[in-house]
Amino acid sequence: MNNPFFDQARDGCQKAAKEIGGIECLYIGPADATEQEQVELVQDLITKHVDGIGVSAANAPAMAKILARAKEANIPVVTWDSDLLPADKALRATYIGTVNEQVGVEVAKRAMALKPNGGTFCIQSGGPAAANMNDRIKGMLETLPSDKWKQVDGCPLYNNDDFPLSLSQLTDLLAKYPKIDAVLDAGGAPQMVTQAYRGLMSKYSDRLKNNDLVMLFVETLPMQMDLLREGLSHGQVGQRPFEMGYQAVYVLNDLTAGKSVEDPITIGLDICTTETAETCRKQ
Incomplete structure (x- = not known):
């Protein structure tokens, strides 16, 4: 949570939730980059039976073990920024982010x-x-x-x-x-x-x-x-973290409505050099 990359994803998440209306973007995560704490937070969300989970997996194998419980509970899951390993991709509906x-x-x-x-x-x-x-x-x-x-x-x-x-x-x-x-x-x-x-x-x-x-x-x-x-x-x-957070909410909203979604949902890159610093970023 002390990473400005994730702050931008939060802003995208909250904007999408406001546009859709009637839903809430819960932005949570470990204060520091603690893999075990992230797993515990996701476990808590599953216990509370939230309507959907979007997660950037810090430890892909450990996260997969927990997301198996979300699947059992019929809670839709998307990954963004960091996906699960190929063997575990059936545990989430889609990955949103860059290649x-x-x-x-x-x-x-x-x-x-x-x-x-x-x-x-x-x-x-x-x-x-x-x-x-x-x-x-x-x-x-x-x-x-x-x-x-x-x-x-x-x-x-x-x-x-x-x-x-x-x-x-x-x-x-x-x-x-x-x-x-x-x-x-x-x-x-x-x-x-x-x-x-x-x-x-x-x-x-x-x-x-x-x-x-x-x-x-x-x-x-x-x-x-x-x-x-x-x-x-x-x-x-x-990468474009704002767009990742924004897309994640719309995709989760579609999944809770029973709609199908593409997998993966690829978001582009901004390649910046000293010469292109003023023009390289997507607005």
Whole structure:
């Protein structure tokens, strides 16, 4: 809940509920990115027999075990942002969001454009059991030519969506590998502690300016776009969380009315560079 990405999804959810009328968007989640607490909150919703559940699964296998109970209780479920594993997809009606492998592909393509000769890199990610993050990593690794790009020892790094930890990991990484060519983030955690990230990156301003060190992230939240404009990032691959939350409510409303829905419901991406920062985001 301390992530501005989810704040935008909340706003979309509430707007849709207001438009439909007669329904309520309950926006709940763990205060921090705690997988077990998220599972417990969903279990509580099932016990209360809410009319529908939309969830971004932090731990896909653990969430599937709980959503099996929702299916038994005939509570419609949609996933958004982060889906269940393929074997468990029958537990939800649809997935609403981006094709996460494509997110990783776009990050890798930006790295390749800036570093055509390749180099050394590290991937930073959130939770190791988050299906969306793992799909993004897969997209990166399958796109980067293995004869040109080599991941340094100890990577990927997993921060479990702990923002201060992610920055600490990044600090240690850049100190350990002072000549590393690129950091590819499957999320945007270090940028969420914006002033601290800004302070860290200021130490590498020359390398950043010359594309000697390339920093790439996912999401295009306002503070991230500021960092991009300042030259403290070389690219942001943005999802559209407002649209995810908005669509989730309409889809759940259709499901409770007995209507069928498409699966998946794909939402596009915003690919932002320093040059396109003012025009790249969907309004």
